[in-house]
Amino acid sequence: MIFVGNPGTGKTMIARRMASVLKELGVLKKGHLVEVDRSALVSAGHTAQKTKDKLKEALGGILFIDEAYSLTRDVAGLEAIDTLVKSMEDYRENLVVVVAGYQNEMDLFLASNPGLKSRFPNYFPFRDYNEHELFQIFDQFLDEFDYKVTEECKTNIIYSLIEEGIRSNKGNGRFVRNLFEEGQRNQAIRLEKQELITEEDLTMFTSEDFLPLLDEKELIRI
Template sequence: MEAQVTNAKGKINIVLKNRQQETEPLQSGAAKRDIDPFRHIDQEFASFIGMEKLKKTIKEIYANVHISQKREAAGLKQEKQVLHMLFEGNPGTGKTTVARKLATVFRDMDVLDKGHFIEAERADLVGEYIGHTAQKTRALIQRAMGGILFIDEAYSLARGGEKDFGKEAIDTLVKHMEDASNRFILILAGYPREMRHFMSLNPGLRSRFPIQLEFPDYKSEQLMDIAKGMLVEKEYQLTKEAEWKLKEIIVQQKAKRTADFSNARFVRNIIEKAIRMQAVRLVRHDHHLSTEELMKMTVADLNHEE
C-alpha cells in the first residue's frame, strides 16, 4: 500500500528503483515476520544512492523501538522517541523522496499509526489575518497526526521578519512538536545556507530536531548511476557511445560548480529531453520499428542544448 501524498508540488522523485521491489513489511502488529529487520531496511533503501547516514539512523530507530517493546514487556520504563527531523541539501538531492519513503517505513516499524505523508509550503500554513495562521497550521498538524508533515523551503516562514504571520506558524509548530511529539513527525527541509540562517533567527529551534541529516551533492559517478536507474525503469538502453556522452555532459556540468546545479533533477531533464529527441529521430524513419530500436538511445539523442 502506498503512502497518501497530499499537496504534492510535482517534484521529481530523485532516486528511482530499477524495478518495484517486493519486500515484506517490518515486524508490525501481530503479524511478526521471521526476517532480519536490518537486512529489510537495506532492501528498502537499496536504490537510494549514497545516504549511508540515513540508513544507519533508520536502523537505530528500529532497534530502539524493538528494545523499548521488550522493556515494556519486562515491566521496565520505556519512552517513545521524538523523531522530528531537519533535512538540509541543495536541489535534487533527494529530500522529498526520502521523506515520502520514511512515511511508509515508519508505518511498518509501528513508529507511525497511519504512515501518510503531507507536503506543505508557506501558503498552506500562513494566513491573511491575525489568528488565521494558527488556525491553518493547527488544522494541517491535525491532518498529519499518525504520519509525516513535510515542509520544504521552511525558511520561507521567517522571510517577513517579526511582524510577518510566518512567525505565528513557527510558534504553533513548535508548540505542537512538544504537545504531540510522539503522534506525528515534522520534517523541515531546505537549502543549507538558507536553513542555517533560518535556524539562527530562532534560538533553540534546531535543538528540537534530534535527527538532522545533510543531503550532499551527488558525485558524477552517482549521477550516472541515477541516470541508468531512470533509463532502466523507463525501458531505454544507452549505446556505449551514448553512455560516454552522457558521462561527459554530467562531468562538464559538475565542473562548472554553479550554485543552481540541480543534481538528479539535472539528470532527469537530460533523460527526458533525450527521450523526445529519440522519438523525433525514429519518426523521421517511417518504417516498422523493432523493440531494440524503440529502446535504443544514441549519441544523436543526447546532442542537444541543455
C-alpha cells in the same frame, strides 16, 4: 528532523521512505508524507488555521516542510512557525516533522524561534552526488523504464552532460531525471520522422537524442 542539502540530493525521497519505515517500526500509525512549502502554510489572516490543517493532515505520518527558512521572511511566516512549535508538542506522539533547506538558511530558521532548536534534535546533511553516482542514477532510470543507450552516446554525450551539470552546480539527482526525460522527448521527435520503427528503436537512445542539450563548448570538444 532537519534535512540540509542542495536541491535534488534526495531529501524528499528519504523523508518518504522514512515515513514508511517508522510505520513498520510502530512509531507512526499511517506512514504517509505530507509535503508542503511556505504557500501551503501562509495566508493573510489565515496562517494559523492553514498550518493547523496541514499538521492534522500529516497526523500518523511525516510533515515535510521544504525550504522552511522561507517562513522567517515576515510576520505571517513567523506565525506559521509559532503554530508549528506548539502543535509539535501537542501531537508529538503521532507526528514527525522534517524541515529541509540550505544549511545557512536553516540556521536562520532555527534561530527564529527559541523553541525550535530543541524540537529538531536530529540533523542529516545531504551531500551532492559525485560523477559516478550520477551515472548510476541514469542507469537506474534506464532499467526502470526498460531503455537502452548506444555505447557512443553513453561514453561521449551523457558523460559530457553530467560533467557539465556538475560544473554548473546542477549535478544532482533531479538534473539526471530531467536529462533522461529530455532524451525521451527528443527520441520521440526523432522517431516521428522515421518511416519504419522497430521495437528496439522505441527503447534505444542514440547520440542524436542528447546532442541538442550540449552547449557549444562541449560540442567542439567532442
